[in-house]
Amino acid sequence: MKIIAIPDFHGSTKGINSIATELSNADVVLLAGDLTHFGNEKDAARIVEEVRQYANAIYAVPGNCDYAGVNQYLVEQGIGLHGKGIVIDGVAFVGVGGSLPAPGGTPTEYSETELQEFMDRAIEDVPDDSQLILMAHQPPVDTKIDRITNGMHVGSKAVREFIEKHQPLICFSGHIHEGVGIDSIGKTKLVNPGPFRSGGYAYAEISESIKLLEIRNH
16 A cells, blocks of 8 residues: 655745645655635635646545634535544554644644544454554654754654554654654654755555555655
């Protein structure tokens, strides 16, 4: 299975055309939050439709910079993965959007308890012992992918605990623009490719294991 994960559009689809072939060859395209920059459903629809020109299957979660209408739109389109799980060709995908409270306040923020509840709800949608992929806009705490410029780790304890318990094959994240990198928690590979607005996206090939996982730029 070929997977592309794209976080943090922040309203810009610049670069979509340049990865058209990769998108069309992917089995699943994950939009990992912040589709808009403080926008609503119309803004999200523009991003989704741009990707849909090429992608075979899209699933998405809202980011903290997306208003509530974004998640409503994703659910209505049948592509929302926030607090939900779905099985595609034997691989289980679960998602959680939004973020912990951010400086200055953003539209879609949750407590650690709420993030945990969303993930617990999502895992109930998929069979036990499934090969699992997690899409979490907010990265797990104390990793390479949640570190801000001053060196502080600002990720989620709840996301980390979920990963430690369920050991998904990969966790695709975004949110922390400067936290670009690939890391591990146990058997789980973590990747934050940085914002697509700045060029970053993640590419993976999996079967029984990870065959390829890398950060690419458009």
